Amino acid sequence: MLVLLPPSEGKASSGRGAPLKPESLSLPGLSGAREAVLTELVELCAGDEDKAREVLGLSEGLRGEVAKNAELRTAGTRPAGEIYTGVLYDALDLASLDTAAKRRAARSLLVFSGLWGAVRVTDRIPSYRCSMGVKLPGLGALGAHWRTPMASVLPEVAGGGLVLDLRSAAYAAAWKPKGEVAGRTASVRVLHAPTRKVVSHFNKATKGRIVRSLLIAGADPKGPAELVEALRDLGYVVEAQAPAKAGQAWSLDVLVDEVH
Numbered sequence: 498m499l500v501l502l503p504p505s506e507g508k509a510s511s512g513r514g515a516p517l518k519p520e521s522l523s524l525p526g527l528s529g530a531r532e533a534v535l536t537e538l539v540e541l542c543a544g545d546e547d548k549a550r551e552v553l554g555l556s557e558g559l560r561g562e563v564a565k566n567a568e569l570r571t572a573g574t575r576p577a578g579e580i581y582t583g584v585l586y587d588a589l590d591l592a593s594l595d596t597a598a599k600r601r602a603a604r605s606l607l608v609f610s611g612l613w614g615a616v617r618v619t620d621r622i623p624s625y626r627c628s629m630g631v632k633l634p635g636l637g638a639l640g641a642h643w644r645t646p647m648a649s650v651l652p653e654v655a656g657g658g659l660v661l662d663l664r665s666a667a668y669a670a671a672w673k674p675k676g677e678v679a680g681r682t683a684s685v686r687v688l689h690a691p692t693r694k695v696v697s698h699f700n701k702a703t704k705g706r707i708v709r710s711l712l713i714a715g716a717d718p719k720g721p722a723e724l725v726e727a728l729r730d731l732g733y734v735v736e737a738q739a740p741a742k743a744g745q746a747w748s749l750d751v752l753v754d755e756v757h
Contacts, residue, residue: 498717499655500708501615502608503665505583511565511623512575521621526650527614530643534612535569537633538625542566553631562626569623577608578618584698585663588705591618598712606708607654609668611639614647629667640670647672659683659718662746663704674746682746683721683737690734690752703753707733721747 519531542549542563549563550556565572578591591602603619610616611629632638651672660674660682674682685707687700710716710731718724725737734752 498605498659498661498711500606500661500711501664501668502585502606502708503663503668504608504610505581505586506626506628507583508580508624508626509575509582511573511580514574514621516571517569517574517623518621522613523617523620524615524650524654527646530646531613533636534627534633534639534642537635538566538612538627539569541633552633553626554628555626559626566625566627569625572623574621574623576618577616577620577622578602578606580622580624581608584701585705588702589709590705594709594712597715601712601715605712609664609671614643614671615651629671640667643671652678657681659720659724661685661708661724663708676744679744679746680740681720683724683749684746685749685751687751687753690754699753703751707751721749725749 519528519535522528522531541552546560546563549566550560553562553566555562578586591599594602603617606618607615608618609629610627611631612625612627613620613622616622627639629640629643630638636642651674655674655678658681660678662669662674662682662684669684673679685704686695687703688694689696689699707728710733711727714727714731716727716731718727721737721739725735728735728749728751736750736752738748740747
């Protein structure tokens with residue numbers, strides 16, 4: 498099982514670990530595209546601060562994020578699973594998992610990123626600010642920048658098993674499973690059952706709980722139909738829609754009664 502996660506806007510501090518070693522990151526096929534984004538982002542943020550804030554879409558109150566980006570090559574690093582915070586990651590709570598569940602998380606979780614493309618939760622990275630929606634002056638829109646390398650690398654990473662897609666729209670645009678990979682991909686929404694509407698906070702929290710539940714249970718569904726059964730066994734209310742034709746992903750709605 499491969500689980501595709503969005504990053505979080507909020508991030509922990511870089512910490513005191515060794516500086517970034519780009520060659521140590523997972524998915525080495527993304528190295529060239531990573532280096533291109535990293536180089537331009539560092540140069541942008543080391544130059545005109547106001548221009549950098551405009552490009553990155555940062556408010557005056559987030560001016561310090563520009564200086565942080567300028568020091569990405571020398572800043573300390575921590576495992577990505579510790580860097581990413583926010584509602585989904587609070588609910589996932591990787592640090593409290595037992596040893597077996599942590600091993601499963603290291604194998605199966607992949608966090609998408611405007612800067613790194615995608616990283617494992619064990620990859621050591623510095624704290625940064627660069628969403629997938631950013632358009633860098635030289636490289637252009639990052640979503641488009643990542644599509645070609647992702648299309649080459651991700652099908653191999655997906656292997657022959659289930660792909661559980663929990664990404665938000667901006668990050669989903671960087672790689673869309675195609676062909677037979679799409680047929681074993683399940684894209685999940687979380688809906689407030691009484692209103693049938695997506696509400697951002699509990700959507701993220703529930704996705705974090707879903708991943709945590711699967712990791713703790715040691716569930717290893719081979720495809721979307723098996724995932725539906727696994728989630729129902731774990732107590733979730735799930736409605737599933739199989740693809741209308743080959744080359745499309747399954748759509749799963751997880752219904753939640755209470756907003757929390």
